[in-house]
Amino acid sequence: MPLLKDGQAIDDPWAALPETAPVQDGTTEPALDVDLIVTLDQWRAKREALLQRNGRLGLRLRSDQSPAEIASDLAHFDLIALEFPKFTDGRAYSYARLLRERHGFSGELRAVGNVLRDQLFFMLRCGFDSFEVASHESIAAWHAAISEVTVLYQPAGSGPATGGVLGGPLGRARAVAAE
Amino acid sequence: MYRYDEFDSAFVKQRVTQFRGQVARRLAGELSEDEFKPLRLMNGLYLQLHAYMLRVAIPYGTLSSRQMRKLAHIARTYDRGYGHFTTRQNIQYNWPKLEDVPEILEELAEVEMHAIQTSGNCIRNVTADHFAGASADEIEDPRIYAEIIRQWSSLHPEFSFLPRKFKIAITGAPNDRAAVRLHDIGLQLCRNDAGAVGFEVIVGGGQGRTPIIGTTIRKFLPKAHLLSYLEAILRVYNQLGRRDNLYKARIKILLQQTGAEAFARQVEEEWVHLKDGALTLPAEEIERIEAYFAPPAFEGLPPSDPAFDVRRFEDRDFARWVRSNVAAHKQSGYAIVSISLKPEGEAPGDASAAQMEAVADLAEAYSFDEVLVSHEQNLVLPHVKLSDLPKVWDKLVAFGLATPNIGLVSDIIACPGLDYCNLANARSIPVAQRISQRFRDLNRQHEIGDLKIKISGCINACGHHHVGHIGILGVDKKGEEFYQITLGGSADENAAIGKIVGPAFSYDDVVDAVDSIVDTYLGLRQDNEKFNDTYARVGITPFKEKLYAAA
Numbered sequence: 001m002p003l004l005k006d007g008q009a010i011d012d013p014w015a016a017l018p019e020t021a022p023v024q025d026g027t028t029e030p031a032l033d034v035d036l037i038v039t040l041d042q043w044r045a046k047r048e049a050l051l052q053r054n055g056r057l058g059l060r061l062r063s064d065q066s067p068a069e070i071a072s073d074l075a076h077f078d079l080i081a082l083e084f085p086k087f088t089d090g091r092a093y094s095y096a097r098l099l100r101e102r103h104g105f106s107g108e109l110r111a112v113g114n115v116l117r118d119q120l121f122f123m124l125r126c127g128f129d130s131f132e133v134a135s136h137e138s139i140a141a142w143h144a145a146i147s148e149v150t151v152l153y154q155p156a157g158s159g160p161a162t163g164g165v166l167g168g169p170l171g172r173a174r175a176v177a178a179e
Numbered sequence: 180m181y182r183y184d185e186f187d188s189a190f191v192k193q194r195v196t197q198f199r200g201q202v203a204r205r206l207a208g209e210l211s212e213d214e215f216k217p218l219r220l221m222n223g224l225y226l227q228l229h230a231y232m233l234r235v236a237i238p239y240g241t242l243s244s245r246q247m248r249k250l251a252h253i254a255r256t257y258d259r260g261y262g263h264f265t266t267r268q269n270i271q272y273n274w275p276k277l278e279d280v281p282e283i284l285e286e287l288a289e290v291e292m293h294a295i296q297t298s299g300n301c302i303r304n305v306t307a308d309h310f311a312g313a314s315a316d317e318i319e320d321p322r323i324y325a326e327i328i329r330q331w332s333s334l335h336p337e338f339s340f341l342p343r344k345f346k347i348a349i350t351g352a353p354n355d356r357a358a359v360r361l362h363d364i365g366l367q368l369c370r371n372d373a374g375a376v377g378f379e380v381i382v383g384g385g386q387g388r389t390p391i392i393g394t395t396i397r398k399f400l401p402k403a404h405l406l407s408y409l410e411a412i413l414r415v416y417n418q419l420g421r422r423d424n425l426y427k428a429r430i431k432i433l434l435q436q437t438g439a440e441a442f443a444r445q446v447e448e449e450w451v452h453l454k455d456g457a458l459t460l461p462a463e464e465i466e467r468i469e470a471y472f473a474p475p476a477f478e479g480l481p482p483s484d485p486a487f488d489v490r491r492f493e494d495r496d497f498a499r500w501v502r503s504n505v506a507a508h509k510q511s512g513y514a515i516v517s518i519s520l521k522p523e524g525e526a527p528g529d530a531s532a533a534q535m536e537a538v539a540d541l542a543e544a545y546s547f548d549e550v551l552v553s554h555e556q557n558l559v560l561p562h563v564k565l566s567d568l569p570k571v572w573d574k575l576v577a578f579g580l581a582t583p584n585i586g587l588v589s590d591i592i593a594c595p596g597l598d599y600c601n602l603a604n605a606r607s608i609p610v611a612q613r614i615s616q617r618f619r620d621l622n623r624q625h626e627i628g629d630l631k632i633k634i635s636g637c638i639n640a641c642g643h644h645h646v647g648h649i650g651i652l653g654v655d656k657k658g659e660e661f662y663q664i665t666l667g668g669s670a671d672e673n674a675a676i677g678k679i680v681g682p683a684f685s686y687d688d689v690v691d692a693v694d695s696i697v698d699t700y701l702g703l704r705q706d707n708e709k710f711n712d713t714y715a716r717v718g719i720t721p722f723k724e725k726l727y728a729a730a
Contacts, residue, residue: 066418087217088300090340094417097337102452118201118218125336148197151190153330155457156337163186164330165464166406166457 005108005130009139012132014058014079017042037081040065043073051076060112063091067099074105082128084113093126100127100157117145127157180243180549181326181471183291190333191288194295198222199281206278221301221339223294224280228601233272233280234297235287239307239325239349240268240552244539247550249290251535257283262535264520264528266592266643267346268306268552269297273599295333300341302332302413308350308357309553312472313561315509318368319376320472321351324405327460327468331406338413342420343428345413346385353672358554360384360393360674361646363430364412371399378405382412382442383434386640390676391431396443402465404450407458411450415442475547475562480512484565497572499625500583505568512565516546518558518575519582519590523615526608527593528556537578545571555592557585587624588632588697589615592643596636596653597660603636605653605660605686610634613690618697627697630710633668646670648710649696650677651689662689666696666722667714675711681723692726699725 003012017038037058038050050057058079061067067080074080080099082092092111099105110130111123117137124146133142153164161167183191198218205215216226223234235250242250250270254262257279258272265271275283287293296303305328307321308314328347332338338345349366350357359365365381378400384393400408412430419437421427434442491498506515518538521527530538538558542550545567551559563571575581584590591614594600596607611634618624633647637654644650650665662684665677684692699722704713714722 088340089422090338091418091422093337093340094414122334122336122339149190149193149334151186151193153333154335160457163184163190165327165460165468166331167186
């Protein structure tokens with residue numbers, strides 16, 4: 001699946017830990033230095049073994065798994081992937097903002113699942129910075145999708161409001177400068 | 180009235196351009212209907228039984244005459260010459276062509292209007308008291324805060340994919356004309372013991388198949404914290420609201436399943452983190468918005484007007500219209516005029532292009548350029564001089580807009596029903612038309628007095644039947660239309676859900692049933708007792724006995 005990050009389509013440097021793969025004492029597959037994304041169940045079951053590895057660790061959460069459940073472990077992860085089982089399931093928008101704004105998570109925040117071009121604008125604003133997309137639309141189309149609306153009425157993970165009552169004189173000045 | 184600043188204009192224009200692109204992709208076959216659906220819904224475009232339907236937002240129900248003329252122009256140019264005002268202070272066009280919709284949105288943007296968030300599982304158009312800025316019982320104009328909420332909720336990145344649609348209503352007056360106890364969030368402006376103005380926050384009201392009266396989760400919220408508190412409520416709901424069952428996804432169900440106290444605690448716990456943060460409203464920004472809603476330049480006038488009094492004395496039709504359609508204004512010498520969109524035998528809430536233009540002209544000449552739209556599907560000229568009332572009435576008569584029935588038995592709320600809607604089980608509009616024909620004697624209507632009849636064509640309750648004094652719900656019995664009747668509902672500050680009176684009536688019999696209920700009421704009422712007071716005193720039995728006596 002194509003991965004979008006920083007406005008580019010890139011090869012995903014991360015691998016997912018297969019549900020069935022054994023991780024014993026850090027000595028068997030997958031390799032020690034692979035950057036690995038694990039599920040919450042895998043993390044809970046194999047926490048010690050996973051921490052023995054040298055590679056970076058990522059966590060994948062389902063939309064019914066709140067990051068609040070694992071807030072004290074966040075320091076172990078360089079990436080968190082939040083699932084959108086359907087694009088209409090919007091729980092991960094709240095999770096993303098909580099991770100960024102409350103828990104101070106500064107690693108990669110990845111949107112996975114039913115990630116569509118027209119959701120990108122909202123995802124970026126909530127603090128996501130990488131996107132696993134099914135579509136092969138051109139990168140230009142994706143760029144268009146996120147630049148079509150520039151007036152932001154609310155502060156959110158990605159930055160302050162630029163218009164309206166919450167934009168204030170400063171926000172408005174910023175919006176003018178950005179145009 | 181609020182006027183767009185350069186950011187608001189840019190925002191709406193960008194959305195038009197965006198949607199133009201999406202429609203082009205759809206027409207070119209690059210998008211399937213399935214892929215296009217969420218995009219068009221974000222712009223208020225539904226696919227109905229026969230055609231597309233475009234729902235245009237009228238934020239907090241306020242229009243200038245210029246905006247009203249534009250709505251008329253759109254009806255004439257892109258539709259079949261009329262529009263339908265809804266129970267959420269929107270207007271719907273039932274017959275637009277898909278390829279015309281970007282052009283319609285472009286025209287709307289010219290007059291600071293749009294169709295954003297009139298559908299989909301997001302925060303919908305915020306509604307407000309239709310006497311806002313004019314009624315004597317108002318603490319503050321609720322539209323100041325409705326506008327602030329409009330801004331905050333516009334393309335909110337976190338709350339555009341909620342478990343279900345989300346409706347907020349706000350009133351500035353203790354007499355609730357905005358049904359705040361029947362919304363996902365209702366806000367009631369109030370004063371605390373120290374005399375400061377803030378909000379009572381009511382959550383989890385709603386109609387649909389599970390009608391529930393909202394619960395107050397905070398008695399007093401200072402103005403500065405309005406948005407941070409709303410964000411806390413929405414954040415709790417977005418994470419915990421049910422997504423497994425469409426019919427259990429509204430916040431009212433979450434509140435019931437969590438328990439009101441526990442839910443309020445969750446909101447307060449979330450709010451602790453948000454309070455005093457970036458969502459805090461600066462006092463100068465509240466004042467900036469408030470200035471847009473400053474009272475117009477009223478003249479100092481005596482509380483009565485000789486010409487008005489003479490006309491009322493000499494012209495019984497005029498006097499009758501004044502009695503039902505004219506309400507007291509906060510300013511001496513002025514009145515609030517309600518324009519009925521419920522003439523005998525017509526579809527409730529429909530207005531022709533010519534009628535819209537007539538109302539625009541009247542607003543411009545006699546009401547400081549302002550028209551309000553009520554959730555009861557009527558229009559309001561909020562600031563008319565008593566001395567101008569005869570002229571206003573004459574013109575309304577000429578355009579078929581002077582039906583003297585506001586709040587009376589033929590002032591019926593009805594959903595579009597089976598004539599338009601693909602969810603409906605039964606027709607609503609023809610039932611409303613037949614009831615208004617049965618009660619065509621206006622003197623009899625005035626004798627009956629205030630009586631709210633509300634009709635829904637299915638359990639989704641778009642016609643608000645649960646809160647009608649007499650509620651009528653269309654049901655499907657083996658492929659035939661039947662109508663279940665409820666009594667004693669109310670949407671005001673004494674909000675109540677109506678009780679089912681007994682077995683449903685056929686399409687042919689439902690009007691007789693309403694007539695029987697009205698007769699029972701008239702026979703039992705004491706003095707000037709209102710329908711719900713009589714009902715509360717005598718109970719459902721006398722109504723039932725008379726209704727089912729023959730059976």
